[in-house]
Amino acid sequence: MRFMHVDVMTTPQPLQAIGGLARRCRDAGFDGLLFTETGRTAYLNAAVAAQAAPGLELSTGVAVAFPRSPFVTAATAWELQEATNGKFRLGLGTQVRTHVVRRYGMDFEHPGPRLRDYVLAVKACFRAFRTGKLDHRGDFYSLDFITPQWSAGPIDAPDPHVDIAAVNPWMLRMAGEVADGIHVHPLGEPGYIARHVLPNRAEGAAKSGRSPEDVAVIVPVMTIVGDTDEERQRERDLVRASMSFYGSTPNYAFIWDEAGFEGTTARIREKQKAGDFAGMAAQITDEHLATFATETTWDGLADALTEKYGQTATRIVLYNAIADPERFERYGAVAQRLSAGH
Structure with a gap:
């Protein structure tokens, strides 16, 4: 059985509740906890989880990019990377026009190229925190000023990985070129991954002189598990x-x-x-x-997920694992098997 990281997906919770959930995830045997941003912010939940459950890998999957400046996003990710001792992944997405324009009051023109520039700007900020020099000049964002008091400064951890949500071929190629990971859509079944995600990731990676394996494939999976049809x-x-x-x-x-x-x-x-x-x-x-x-019995779940995603996914994210405490523990046991590769 191939080694895979296994995360739990959740929408952000009230801050007083998230610490307990993070500890449950870690203690049950999951590798990480992924926050998909809705009405509450993913970043504040990640901060609380980092303090409550040291060692747990945390990621935003995804946070909305355009309502926040690249510098604000980079600074937030930098602090979370420090708080987790290098176990934070910054996942970003465009959202859709109606939300960005009518709810956030921000521009949404050319969302794909804008997100590409955004990712490069965030990475320029990471370099600036280490070097004190900020110089990013893109089609949508220009950043060229930083002083010591406005820099988080170096941290004793690598730069955070920057992942993006991508569905169509252009976005997948762009992710392969400039990002560190691809958040596959929840409808991303194996055929879609084979037809679109992998070849476009490879094409984008080649454009920037990287191996496709440098770009993680993060796949949310919907599971239907039980030992009886009624279950x-x-x-x-x-x-x-x-x-x-x-x-x-x-x-x-x-x-x-x-x-x-x-x-x-x-x-x-x-x-x-x-x-x-x-x-x-x-x-x-x-x-x-x-x-x-993926529908199967409990004993068959690890093998079923490996058969379906083992050759393509770097991380799988269990979409509906937290609904029931007893089932949560059983999902955790499966996660441990997948993470151990047997």
């Missing part, structure tokens, strides 16, 4: 709802189509416009689940 049925319903939510976005329609489920997005959006959330979930058939989720 698995509840998770099937939850996964259908999650898939229908992600599958309603037009930009992701090609993932369904290429996997043999043409028109899935259109059918989901029709139900969405009518406010029929149960109808949205009903568009996700058992055949969808078989392709896009």
Whole structure:
């Protein structure tokens, strides 16, 4: 069995609650905890988790980039890297136009090239914290001023890895060129990874003279686990709802189509416009689940995940592991098997 890092995905929690969750993750045997930013900030949760559970790997997966300046993001990541003794990964994403423009009040033109420039600007800030010299001149961001009192200064840890969320081929190539990791979309089944993620990562990495293996592939996985059909049925319903939510976005329609489920997005959006959330979930058939989720018994989960992602994923992120305390411990035992490579 190939070695894989295994993280738990969560949305940020109230700060008084996150320390306990971080300790549970570490004690259960997970490698890390990944915060996907929603109404609460991923960075504050990561800071509390770093203090509560030393040794746990922490990442934002993902934090919204454009509402924060590259310097602010870099400084925050730098402090978290120091607090975790080098176990923090900065995961960034564009979000979508409506959120960035109408909720955050920021520009969203040319999001792909803008994010590329953003990543380079963040990395320029990391260099500036060590050297005292800031010089980044890009198409969207120009940074060329820093003084000692406004620099975090060197830390006794490597620069944080900078990962980005990428779906379409251009973004995947860009990630391969300038980022340290790719957050694959939750609908990213193995066929999509083989057709798009790996070849485009390789093309981008070659452009910057790197090996594709220098760019991590971080894959969220939806699991349906249980030793009886009744035990698995509840998770099937939850996964259908999650898939229908992600599958309603037009930009992701090609993932369904290429996997043999043409028109899935259109059918989901029709139900969405009518406010029929149960109808949205009903568009996700058992055949969808078989392709896009991993359904198995508890004893078979480690082998099933290895078979599905072992040759492609650097890290897998368990999407629905924290819902039940008893099941959480069982997922942790599986994570330990995967992390140990047997």
